[in-house]
Structures are given as structure tokens and as C-alpha cells.
Amino acid sequence: MNQKKAKKSINFIIITIILILFMIPFFVLVINTFKTTAEFTTAPFSLPTSFKLDNYILAIKRMDFFNALKNTAIITVLAVALNTLVATMTGYLFARKQWKLNKIIFMAFLASMVAPFQVYMIPLVKIYGGTFGMSNNLLLVSIIAAGLNIPFAVFLYHGFIKGIPEELDEAARIDGCNFARTYxxxxxxLLKPIIITVVVFVALGTWNDYLMSSLFLTKMETRTLAIATQTFLSNHTAEYAPMMAGLLLGIIPVLAFYLIGQKYIIEGVVAGSVKG
Known part of the structure; x- marks a missing residue:
């Protein structure tokens, strides 16, 4: 019993230390939103002398925050919905239809996961931004974001569906369901746990994306939150304090989403690891 208690105590101490190390950057971000840029530069780890909201007011105004929030939300929701629909259907097809062509395409999906976005970056901009002139189009950015996450999502859905007995499909066919209706x-x-898990990954990646969005969204009215924070940086100056306030404002919606759905997220991760 003493060994078990000692082991639990050691684990608790290790987890607490890791938690503190991960929380330090967030703590530094929060306290510096109440300082001036000069105070941040000279003493970034000191506590603020006052808790004024000037930086937040400036960030909301300079970033056109609510418009950027709307654009980011539109892109994220569309990307998640499209990714979920296409990836679940593709994963089901790959898991149930053992065609040679399916195996080749599935291997291509896995191979594409290795390549970083920079490999696709120039062709995407050249084709969609140049040839088709589709820059500053939120729908285009949503489609690209969904497409870039499809290989990873298909991989997870395929593994999860493999754990679902095929007898369910056979029973559905006996009852008169075709392939689409069975799906x-x-x-x-039955995919609810793994869908929630994948949705979290896709949503967080899309919400926080800067590089891909900055390539297509160049106008003020189409900027996302990640791009809007760049407003405080110029060739000669950097307003770090209001920029940190803008970053914190951009984090809050995602943090709220995670806190509200953390129960389902944890269930999805556990179910996916067991069945996948």
C-alpha cells in the first residue's frame, strides 16, 4: 500500500510540474495583456501594476475583431462539416470495399500525410489564386482546409470502422438497406466518438491556421483572427501588448469550445484508441 501511495504521489508531482510548465506561457500571455509594450519588453514576467482594458479595446478596434471572428468561424464550421461528411464516407468505403483500387488510393492517402503543406502551397496559390482568381474567398479556404485534413481523418475513421462488426451491414442489407442507407x-x-475526436483536431487546426489563410485572404474584410493579429507588427515597430490581447481574445472561443465539450472529447479519444 505504501508503494502504491508513493507511486501515486510521484505521478501527481510529475503531472503537476508538467502542468505548470505548460501553463507558464499562457500565464505570461495573460499578464502582459494588461501592460504597455515598454513594460512587456523590460519585465515580461512581472505582474502588471494595474488591470486596465486599454489593450483589449485597441485590439478589438484595430483588428476589426468581430468581423475577423465571423470569418474564422465560417471557415472553421464549413471545413469541419465538409471534412466530416467526406472523410466518414471515404473511410467507410475503404473499410468495407476491398477493391484493389481502394487499396491503392488508401495508400496514397497515407503517403500524402507525410508531405507538409509547403509542398502543396505554391500549386494551390497558382491554380486557385492565379488561374481561377479565387483569392479572398472564404468558401475556397474552407474547402482547402477540409481537403488538407481529409487523409488524417480517413485514416482514423477507417481504423474505427474496421472495429465495427460487418454483421451489422449484412443485417441491414437483409432488411433492404442499400450501401448508402446502411452508412x-x-x-x-456509431461513429459519434471518433467524429468528435476528429472534429476537435480539424477545428483547432483550421481556427489557428495562419499560413494557408494568409495566402488567399489578403483583403481587410476577409481576414481571420490569426491574420488580424499581424496588424500590430510593422517593418519598424511591434506593439506586443495589444497583440497579446488580440491573441487571447482569439483563444477564448476555442478554449470555451474545449471546456464545454471536454467530456465528449475524452470519450472520443478513449473509444478511438480502443477500437482503432
Whole structure:
């Protein structure tokens, strides 16, 4: 018993230290939103002398915060919805149809996960931004964001569906369901845990994306939160304090989303690891 208690105590201490190390950057971010840029530069780890909201007011105004929030939300929601629909259907097809072509395409999906976005960056900009002139289009950015996350999502859905007994499909076919109806009525409801897990990954990646969005969204009215924070940087000056306030404002919606859905997120991760 003493060994178990000692082991638990050691684990608790280690986890606490790791938590503190991870929380330090966030703590520094929060306290510096109440300072001036000069105070941040000279003493970034000191506590603020006052808790004024000037930086937040400036960030909301300079970033056109609510417009940027709307653009980011539109892109994220569309990307998540499109990714979920396409990736679940593709994963189901790959898991149930053992065609040679499917195996080749699935291997291509896995191979594409290795390549970083920079490999696709120039062709995407050249084709969609140059040839088709589709820059500053929120729908285009949503489609690209969904597409870039499809290989990883298909990989997870494929593994999860492999753990679902094929007898369910056979029973559905006996009842008169075709392949599509079996997917929507039988398989899709069973994917809830892994869907929540994938949605979190895709949503966080899309919400925080800077590089891909900055390539296509160049106008003020189409900027996302990640791009809008660049407003405080110029060739000669950097307003760090209001920029940190803008960063914190951009984090809050995602943090709230995670705190509200953390129960389902944890269930999804556990179920996905067991069945996948």
C-alpha cells in the first residue's frame, strides 16, 4: 500500500510540474495583456501594476475583431462539416470495399500525410489564386482546409470502422438497406466518438491556421483572427501588448469550445484508441 501511495504521489508531482510548465506561457500571455509594450519588453514576467482594458479595446478596434471572428468561424464550421461528411464516407468505403483500387488510393492517402503543406502551397496559390482568381474567398479556404485534413481523418475513421462488426451491414442489407442507407442509418451514428475526436483536431487546426489563410485572404474584410493579429507588427515597430490581447481574445472561443465539450472529447479519444 505504501508503494502504491508513493507511486501515486510521484505521478501527481510529475503531472503537476508538467502542468505548470505548460501553463507558464499562457500565464505570461495573460499578464502582459494588461501592460504597455515598454513594460512587456523590460519585465515580461512581472505582474502588471494595474488591470486596465486599454489593450483589449485597441485590439478589438484595430483588428476589426468581430468581423475577423465571423470569418474564422465560417471557415472553421464549413471545413469541419465538409471534412466530416467526406472523410466518414471515404473511410467507410475503404473499410468495407476491398477493391484493389481502394487499396491503392488508401495508400496514397497515407503517403500524402507525410508531405507538409509547403509542398502543396505554391500549386494551390497558382491554380486557385492565379488561374481561377479565387483569392479572398472564404468558401475556397474552407474547402482547402477540409481537403488538407481529409487523409488524417480517413485514416482514423477507417481504423474505427474496421472495429465495427460487418454483421451489422449484412443485417441491414437483409432488411433492404442499400450501401448508402446502411452508412447513414447504421454506421454514421456509431461513429459519434471518433467524429468528435476528429472534429476537435480539424477545428483547432483550421481556427489557428495562419499560413494557408494568409495566402488567399489578403483583403481587410476577409481576414481571420490569426491574420488580424499581424496588424500590430510593422517593418519598424511591434506593439506586443495589444497583440497579446488580440491573441487571447482569439483563444477564448476555442478554449470555451474545449471546456464545454471536454467530456465528449475524452470519450472520443478513449473509444478511438480502443477500437482503432
Amino acid at each position: 447513414f442509418n447504421i454506421i454514421l451514428p
